[in-house]
Amino acid sequence: MPKFVIEREIPKLGSWSDDQLKSASQTSCSVLSELGPEIKWLHSFVTDDKLYCIYEAANEAIIREHATRGGFPANKISEVRSMIDPATAGA
Numbered sequence: 001m002p003k004f005v006i007e008r009e010i011p012k013l014g015s016w017s018d019d020q021l022k023s024a025s026q027t028s029c030s031v032l033s034e035l036g037p038e039i040k041w042l043h044s045f046v047t048d049d050k051l052y053c054i055y056e057a058a059n060e061a062i063i064r065e066h067a068t069r070g071g072f073p074a075n076k077i078s079e080v081r082s083m084i085d086p087a088t089a090g091a
Contacts, residue, residue: 001040003080004063006053008073014048021046024072031070038062 016024032041038058045052057063060077067074 001038001056001058003042004055004057004060005078005080006051006055006063006067006074007076007078008051008053008067009049009075010051010073011049013046013051016046027070028066028072031066034069035062035066039066 028041032039039062040056042054042056044054055063060079063077064074066072
């Protein structure tokens with residue numbers, strides 16, 4: 001299944017409490033459960049004003065549906081073409 005990076009602009013996200021992050025995660029998981037096996041949340045990175053989410057999904061449309069149902073922004077959705085890491089350098 002293709003992987004996607006979703007950029008979500010959420011002002012002051014970095015100052016959210018653990019309870020606020022937990023609630024947002026629970027909402028996301030609930031919507032994912034409704035949408036079925038064509039979309040899977042792998043993990044997210046919280047910064048001061050943005051959330052960067054890594055998803056596996058059948059297509060961009062189902063990611064947009066997840067955002068709509070969950071009330072989350074999806075300001076930019078990019079399909080991952082390949083991955084690199086230090087091992088790519090051929091250490």
